Amino acid sequence: MPKILITHADIVTLDPQGTVLRNADVAIEGERIVAVGQAPADFRPDEVVEARNHVLMPGFVNAHTHAPMTFERGWAEDLPLDRWFNERVWVVESQLTADDVYWGALLAAAEMIRSGTVAFADHYFYMDRVAEAVEQAGLRALLAWCVFGEEGNIGTDLPGTVDFVQRWQGAAGDRIHTVLGPHSPYMCEPRFLARTAAVAARLGVGIHIHLAESQAQVDNSLARYDRTPVELLEANGVFDVPVIAAHCIYVNEVDQAILARRGVTVVQCPNCHMKLGMGVTPVPALLAQGVNVALGTDGPASSNDLNMLKEARLAALIQKLHRADPQVMPGDLPLRMATQNGARALGWPDSGAILPGYRADLILLDCDKPHWRPRHDLVANLLHSAQAGDVSDVMVAGRWLMRRRQLLTLDEQRILWEAERRALALVDKDLTIVRAYQA
Amino acid sequence: MPKILITHADIVTLDPQGTVLRNADVAIEGERIVAVGQAPADFRPDEVVEARNHVLMPGFVNAHTHAPMTFERGWAEDLPLDRWFNERVWVVESQLTADDVYWGALLAAAEMIRSGTVAFADHYFYMDRVAEAVEQAGLRALLAWCVFGEEGNIGTDLPGTVDFVQRWQGAAGDRIHTVLGPHSPYMCEPRFLARTAAVAARLGVGIHIHLAESQAQVDNSLARYDRTPVELLEANGVFDVPVIAAHCIYVNEVDQAILARRGVTVVQCPNCHMKLGMGVTPVPALLAQGVNVALGTDGPASSNDLNMLKEARLAALIQKLHRADPQVMPGDLPLRMATQNGARALGWPDSGAILPGYRADLILLDCDKPHWRPRHDLVANLLHSAQAGDVSDVMVAGRWLMRRRQLLTLDEQRILWEAERRALALVDKDLTIVRAYQA
Numbered sequence: 041m042p043k044i045l046i047t048h049a050d051i052v053t054l055d056p057q058g059t060v061l062r063n064a065d066v067a068i069e070g071e072r073i074v075a076v077g078q079a080p081a082d083f084r085p086d087e088v089v090e091a092r093n094h095v096l097m098p099g100f101v102n103a104h105t106h107a108p109m110t111f112e113r114g115w116a117e118d119l120p121l122d123r124w125f126n127e128r129v130w131v132v133e134s135q136l137t138a139d140d141v142y143w144g145a146l147l148a149a150a151e152m153i154r155s156g157t158v159a160f161a162d163h164y165f166y167m168d169r170v171a172e173a174v175e176q177a178g179l180r181a182l183l184a185w186c187v188f189g190e191e192g193n194i195g196t197d198l199p200g201t202v203d204f205v206q207r208w209q210g211a212a213g214d215r216i217h218t219v220l221g222p223h224s225p226y227m228c229e230p231r232f233l234a235r236t237a238a239v240a241a242r243l244g245v246g247i248h249i250h251l252a253e254s255q256a257q258v259d260n261s262l263a264r265y266d267r268t269p270v271e272l273l274e275a276n277g278v279f280d281v282p283v284i285a286a287h288c289i290y291v292n293e294v295d296q297a298i299l300a301r302r303g304v305t306v307v308q309c310p311n312c313h314m315k316l317g318m319g320v321t322p323v324p325a326l327l328a329q330g331v332n333v334a335l336g337t338d339g340p341a342s343s344n345d346l347n348m349l350k351e352a353r354l355a356a357l358i359q360k361l362h363r364a365d366p367q368v369m370p371g372d373l374p375l376r377m378a379t380q381n382g383a384r385a386l387g388w389p390d391s392g393a394i395l396p397g398y399r400a401d402l403i404l405l406d407c408d409k410p411h412w413r414p415r416h417d418l419v420a421n422l423l424h425s426a427q428a429g430d431v432s433d434v435m436v437a438g439r440w441l442m443r444r445r446q447l448l449t450l451d452e453q454r455i456l457w458e459a460e461r462r463a464l465a466l467v468d469k470d471l472t473i474v475r476a477y478q479a
Numbered sequence: 480m481p482k483i484l485i486t487h488a489d490i491v492t493l494d495p496q497g498t499v500l501r502n503a504d505v506a507i508e509g510e511r512i513v514a515v516g517q518a519p520a521d522f523r524p525d526e527v528v529e530a531r532n533h534v535l536m537p538g539f540v541n542a543h544t545h546a547p548m549t550f551e552r553g554w555a556e557d558l559p560l561d562r563w564f565n566e567r568v569w570v571v572e573s574q575l576t577a578d579d580v581y582w583g584a585l586l587a588a589a590e591m592i593r594s595g596t597v598a599f600a601d602h603y604f605y606m607d608r609v610a611e612a613v614e615q616a617g618l619r620a621l622l623a624w625c626v627f628g629e630e631g632n633i634g635t636d637l638p639g640t641v642d643f644v645q646r647w648q649g650a651a652g653d654r655i656h657t658v659l660g661p662h663s664p665y666m667c668e669p670r671f672l673a674r675t676a677a678v679a680a681r682l683g684v685g686i687h688i689h690l691a692e693s694q695a696q697v698d699n700s701l702a703r704y705d706r707t708p709v710e711l712l713e714a715n716g717v718f719d720v721p722v723i724a725a726h727c728i729y730v731n732e733v734d735q736a737i738l739a740r741r742g743v744t745v746v747q748c749p750n751c752h753m754k755l756g757m758g759v760t761p762v763p764a765l766l767a768q769g770v771n772v773a774l775g776t777d778g779p780a781s782s783n784d785l786n787m788l789k790e791a792r793l794a795a796l797i798q799k800l801h802r803a804d805p806q807v808m809p810g811d812l813p814l815r816m817a818t819q820n821g822a823r824a825l826g827w828p829d830s831g832a833i834l835p836g837y838r839a840d841l842i843l844l845d846c847d848k849p850h851w852r853p854r855h856d857l858v859a860n861l862l863h864s865a866q867a868g869d870v871s872d873v874m875v876a877g878r879w880l881m882r883r884r885q886l887l888t889l890d891e892q893r894i895l896w897e898a899e900r901r902a903l904a905l906v907d908k909d910l911t912i913v914r915a916y917q918a
Contacts, residue, residue, distance in 0.1 A: 110852070114859035118809040151849035314796035315863070317803040344863035345850050354796075357753035361797070364756040370557040410590035411784050411867075413549070413895050414902035420553035424754070424783035428850075429868035456852050463853035 041070030044438065045085035049096035049404065051076065052418055053394040054379060058372055060418055066096060068400040071437040076394055089433070094404040095418060095426075097375070098392045099158030099434060100348035101382025104248075104286040104307040104336030106164045107173075108144030110151065111136070111463040112341035121254075121316055129341050132466050138195065140462050141166040145173035147459035150450050151346045152179065155428035156403040158436045159386055160346075161284055161307075161336070163221050163248050165194040167204055175212040178441045178449040180401070182284075182386040183208065184221030184248040189232050198236060205243055215437065217245075217387040219284070224250035225269040226257045234276040246282035249273070252295070253287045253318060270295035279304060284385050286336060288326070289319040296322070300329040305385035308377075310354035311345075312338035320362045323355070323377075324369065334382035335374070347428045352378040356423060372419045404433040480509030483877065484524035488535035488843065490515065491857055492833040493818060497811055499857055505535060507839040510876040515833055528872070533843040534857060534865075536814070537831045538597030538873060539787035540821025543687075543725040543746040543775030545603045546612075547583030549590065550575070550902040551780035560693075560755055568780050571905050577634070579901050580605040584612035586898035589889050590785045591618065594867035595842040597875045598825055599785075600723055600746075600775070602660050602687050604633040606643055614651040617880045617888040619840070621723075621825040622647065623660030623687040628671050637675060644682055654876065656684075656826040658723070663689035664708040665696045673715040685721035688712070691734070692726045692757060709734035718743060723824050725775060727765070728758040735761070739768040744824035747816075749793035750784075751777035759801045762794065762816075763808065773821035774813075786867045791817040795862060811858045843872040 046068070051061040053076065067079040075083065109129075116128035136144075141164065152160060159180035162170055167185040174181040185201040187193060192200065198220075205218040220243075222228045222236045240247050252258060252269045261269045270291055273279060279302035288306040291299065299306060308321040326333050335351045337343045352374040359369045380392025383401070391399040407415070411425045434442040441449050485507070490500040492515065506518040514522065548568075555567035575583075580603065591599060598619035601609055606624040613620040624640040626632060631639065637659075644657040659682075661667045661675045679686050691697060691708045700708045709730055712718060718741035727745040730738065738745060747760040765772050774790045776782045791813040798808045819831025822840070830838040846854070850864045873881040880888050 110849075112855075113853060113864060114856040117856060117859045117863075118806050120805055124805070147849055147852060154849060311796070314800040315805060317799045317805045319803065320800070340864075344859065347850070347866075357750070357793075358800070360756045361753040361759070364758065366559055366563070366754060366756045367557050408895070410549075410586055410593060410891070410895065411786070413586060414552060414899040416551075416903070416906065417553040417556060420556045420783065424556075425552060427786075427866045427868045429866045452849070456847070456849060460853040464855070467855065 042087070042438070043083065043085045044068040044087045044089065045079055045083065046089045046091050046096060049091035049094055050418055051394055052095060052097040052372070052375070052422060054098055054372060054376055055393050055395050066394060066402070068438050071400055073394065073396055073398050073400050075396055091404055093406065093408040094432065095407055095422060096394065096402060096404050097422065098379040098394060099401045099403045099436065100156050100378050101334065101386060101392065102152065102157050102160040102336050102346060102348055103284060103305065103334035103382035103385055104309055104338060105160055105162055105346060106339030107148035107160065107162050107170060107346070108136070108141040108164055109339030109341045110147040110459065111140065111144045111466065112339070113344055115467065116341055124316070135466050136165070138166040138169050140466070142169035142173055143455065143459045143462055145170040146177070146450065146455045148340070148346055149173050149177035149179055150447060150452050150455050153177065153434050153441045153447060153450070154431065155347045155349065156405070156431035156434060157346065157348050158401040158403070158434065159383060159388065159391070161248055161386055168207070171208045171211065171216055174216055176449065178436055178439055180215045180386065180388060180436060182217040182219060182248070184219045186221045186223055187236070188223050188227050189229055198239065202239060202243065205245055209245065213437065219246040219248045221248050225261060225272050230265065230272060230276050233273065233278055237277040237280055240281040246284065247278055248284040249278070249286070251285040251288050252290045255290050258290045268292065268295050270298050274298050274302065286338070287313070287321065289313065289321050291322065296326055296329045296331065299326065300331045303332070305332045305334055305381070307334045307336045308355060309336045309338040309343065310351055310358045311343040314354065314358065316342055320358055323359060324363070332381050332384060333377055334385050335378045348378050349426055349428050353423055374423055375419065400435055400438040402435050403431050405430040406432040481526070481877070482522065482524045483507040483526045483528065484518055484522065485528045485530050485535060488530035488533055489857055490833055491534060491536040491811070491814070491861060493537055493811060493815055494832050494834050505833060505841070507877050510839055512833060512835055512837050512839050514835055530843055532845065532847040533871065534846055534861065535833065535841060535843050536861065537818040537833060538840045538842045538875065539595050539817050540773065540825060540831065541591065541596050541599040541775050541785060541787055542723060542744065542773035542821035542824055543748055543777060544599055544601055544785060545778030546587035546599065546601050546609060546785070547575070547580040547603055548778030548780045549586040549898065550579065550583045550905065551778070552783055554906065555780055563755070574905050575604070577605040577608050579905070581608035581612055582894065582898045582901055584609040585616070585889065585894045587779070587785055588612050588616035588618055589886060589891050589894050592616065592873050592880045592886060592889070593870065594786045594788065595844070595870035595873060596785065596787050597840040597842070597873065598822060598827065598830070600687055600825055607646070610647045610650065610655055613655055615888060617875055617878055619654045619825065619827060619875060621656045621658060621687070623658045625660045625662055626675070627662050627666050628668055637678065641678060641682065644684055648684065652876065658685040658687045660687050664700060664711050669704065669711060669715050672712065672717055676716040676719055679720040685723065686717055687723040688717070688725070690724040690727050691729045694729050697729045707731065707734055709737050713737050713741065725777070726752070726757070726760065728752065728760050730761065735765055735768045735770065738765065739770045742771070744771045744773055744820070746773050746775045747794060748775045748777040748782065749790055749797045750782040753793065753797065755781055759797055762798055763802070771820050771823060772816055773824050774817045787817050788865055788867050792862055813862055814858065839874055839877040841874050842870050844869040845871040
């Protein structure tokens with residue numbers, strides 16, 4: 041197995057003690073970290089990477105997104121949710137081909153690698169093509185093919201997603217995990233949710249779902265079923281399998297206790313929640329109850345990018361503002377939500393910290409820049425000063441996906457060109473601009 | 480006068496119509512833009528800059544900061560305001576020498592240029608040294624020496640700041656403007672505010688002040704003077720000169736009408752307001768009343784960086800969240816607040832738009848990156864996807880301060896080293912890390 045030694049790095053380990061090491065080494069053998077601090081005397085590396093003036097930390101995990109919606113970045117601005125969907129997003133989405141999804145996912149993969157993301161939980165359509173993009177990019181992903189109900193939808197139905205799970209679970213050297221993707225308790229009938237949960241249990245996989253995004257959803261659920269959306273999912277057996285629940289903005293204390301007791305991972309998407317004026321997920325309360333809370337970007341049609349460093353920063357800022365208390369969400373907590381909490385939910389609990397035995401899913405950030413000085417507190421520098429573009433190197437499972445800002449697994453220029461060409465064509469945009477760039 | 484032609488740029492002009500040009504040129508002669516779109520047939524440039532795959536826009540204006548507080552970046556995290564100041568910020572500030580301020584300002588200047596800022600309004604101590612840094616960096620700045628009251632403080636008193644104004648007003652080829660800097664209506668006695676206003680009027684300069692940062696400040700003002708802080712400033716003649724009022728979070732409708740009628744510029748600092756849990760400046764209401772609202776970072780001790788692209792983004796996000804309405808702060812409005820609204824307040828009303836006759840204060844952003852594709856809407860790409868590190872070139876008054884990411888006016892490596900060394904020494908940090916980097 042290849043051995044890599046990274047030397048002279050400042051390491052934000054995100055281990056249980058929050059250890060920060062300066063001028064330290066990380067030794068990697070195969071897909072695992074074998075030593076942190078100093079390499080064993082008998083470690084004979086095949087590759088040595090000098091990381092002076094760089095911070096080394098676990099790679100980010102984007103625990104809720106719709107990656108191919110890169111095609112709709114900047115396409116639906118400043119609109120209320122219904123008009124956002126009906127007048128803009130659906131105009132593009134209803135025309136998407138499987139090939140479009142492939143190129144949209146590749147564009148997302150390039151952006152994710154460049155911004156330090158090593159794994160993502162995706163919830164979309166034509167997911168075989170997303171899986172192909174993941175395999176090629178070298179990322180990890182937990183993939184869910186979104187289904188609205190018994191009648192099926194874009195490209196598949198529940199039996200079709202069972203086939204998808206069986207095709208891809210554990211693929212790409214276990215870099216691909218799969219789950220079922222019923223859209224939400226407001227789009228899916230309870231009977232369908234119950235059937236999906238039973239199928240997931242039989243397959244031995246989990247569920248990735250949207251939950252409690254608006255007060256109206258809660259009110260409608262109470263009116264129709266006399267249960268909150270969380271209670272409705274519990275009553276229909278959805279929480280009998282591992283669940284990733286995106287958003288959970290409108291969850292009361294009873295809901296919170298259910299989410300904690302049933303081991304549900306809640307994914308907050310702060311940028312999206314702000315941009316669409318949705319509200320604030322009660323993260324401190326959820327954490328206090330023992331819920332695993334991770335972070336996601338949601339799709340680029342709402343958040344406009346796939347930048348997890350920004351989501352971590354916003355996860356701190358949104359609570360400090362909302363609770364009028366600068367002491368909430370302290371220290372490295374938002375970074376843990378953006379890394380190890382997501383990794384656990386995606387099925388890689390031994391990723392997301394720089395510790396011996398952990399998976400070598402890590403990034404380097406170049407801190408030879410004014411916004412990184414002085415270094416009183418590297419965690420604060422990372423959370424509140426660093427930019428996604430500072431990420432210089434990305435490793436997943438011991439393999440470099442980016443070195444010195446060069447993507448090693450993807451043909452970036454071809455992706456930029458092909459993805460933009462396809463995205464603009466879907467909305468009948470004048471393509472002269474693209475042709476000009478191509479020339 | 481030197482003539483520069485920038486070709487093939489995508490231009491977000493921020494002109495009154497919000498014109499966006501693609502594949503267009505900008506011609507510059509001396510300190511001014513002379514043509515936009517296509518250069519005159521007889522324009523003979525001394526320098527041609529090919530800007531394909533770049534967005535060209537007005538440079539950012541940081542309308543409220545304490546630049547030398549770069550020394551305290553990451554030094555006071557997750558604390559309530561009183562402890563933030565007394566236990567952390569003051570520990571450093573009370574030891575600062577004039578030389579420290581100089582190096583802190585140079586570090587800030589390097590960061591500002593790298594993130595596309597062309598002008599800033601600074602409010603601090605030892606301002607002669609900040610002025611030196613501005614002169615050297617090539618930036619524009621409106622400088623205020625902060626004074627707490629008659630008895631004077633760190634380095635000066637009111638007569639001393641009059642000398643400062645007389646030394647520097649219009650210096651560096653009119654790149655330096657000055658104002659008086661009484662700290663705030665809660666730190667300064669009304670009589671001192673009145674005297675400062677009279678002195679400013681006599682000098683023909685304005686005032687830069689903190690205003691209405693907390694409900695407690697308003698309550699105390701009402702209890703002590705039977706006037707809100709805004710009413711107190713008006714009653715003491717402060718608004719008889721041009722005023723930049725930072726924060727204005729707690730201003731009622733009467734206050735807002737006063738601010739509008741008296742032509743006060745309000746500066747919102749969204750990142751700081753979130754991080755310290757201060758609240759939300761009622762920007763849509765202020766704009767509706769006709770107030771000129773600009774954006775600032777506040778000092779890096781609270782916001783941790785000097786990134787105006789992030790402030791513009793947060794200015795949109797904070798209102799959409801606060802008002803639960805994705806339609807507020809639409810389109811390029813936050814970019815206008817981050818550029819031309821600030822420029823007007825700093826005394827350069829003909830900066831902040833890409834228009835013939837305007838000052839050549841502009842930046843280029845490299846958009847040959849995944850997070851910039853597709854380009855459905857360049858304004859949305861700028862506001863919600865771009866990163867400060869995408870800024871590749873910065874021009875102030877027709878002079879390049881950065882070309883292809885290289886700083887042309889500052890010795891960046893020396894600044895990084897000297898500023899960090901001094902900042903860590905102030906808090907008795909172990910300097911081995913700095914020595915290691917130096918070796």
